[in-house]
Amino acid sequence: NVARSNFYPSFKITATGGLQSIDLKEWFSVNSLFANVLTGLTQPLFNQRQIRTRYEINxxxxxxxxxxxEQSLVxxxxxxxxxxxRYNNETKKLAIRExxxxxxxxxxxxxxxxxDYGLVNYLEVLTAKDNALNSELNLIxxxxRQFEAVIDLYKALGGGWR
Known part of the structure; x- marks a missing residue:
């Protein structure tokens, strides 16, 4: 909006009100009211290309x-x-692991x-217990990973993190 406002004429009113320009020879000095109004009105006409370029850049x-x-929202x-x-996948895996x-x-x-009945040897018992312990480690x-997914979800939803 600011860049668009440069297309329109503008003039500034100072506290002196242009009183220093009572003499005719002072009318075109930098401080005169007439010079301020004239340049404010004509400046957009002469600087049209520069103003348009600034507008396009902005x-x-x-x-x-x-x-x-938009990219940050995506x-x-x-x-x-x-x-x-991840949380849903880990929850499903957790049920299967249990x-x-x-x-x-x-x-x-x-x-x-x-x-106890002598139908298997001790190595098979140890293998079964090893499999049970490994499955417990996988469950843990x-x-x-499920807790990590909850933490990631908390962070993604904007949870404060120090």
Whole structure:
């Protein structure tokens, strides 16, 4: 708007009101009211190209700022969407891992019973317990990634961070 206002004539009224220009020879001096009004009215006519160039430059800056703002909105929504997707994926994986842990713990318990009856050797029992412990570690890793996704979502939604 400021750049557009330069297309229109303008003049300044000073506190002296142009009283220093009572003499006819002072009418065209820099301080005279007549000179101020005349230059304010004619300046847009003589500087049309320069004013238009400034206007176009300011318009380009405004468009650039608008595009950058739109890009920041797109980036912010993408960050929120990515964080939500990670959280949902980790939650689904967590449910599967919990079932896996339960199944492998039962398998380790059953292998203990089979060892008591002499149907398996101790190496098979250790393998079953190792699988159960590894699945618990994977479950803990999934919970950690789920918490990280919540933190990323909090940050993406503008949560304060020190």
């Amino acid at each position: 318009k380009a800056y405004q468009e650039q700022a608008y595009v950058e703002f 980036d912010a929504s993408r960050e929120v969407s990515d964080a939500l997707a 079932k896996q842990v339960d199944a492998l713990k039962k398998a380790a318990d059953y292998s203990d019973e089979l060892l 890793d999934n919970r950690y």
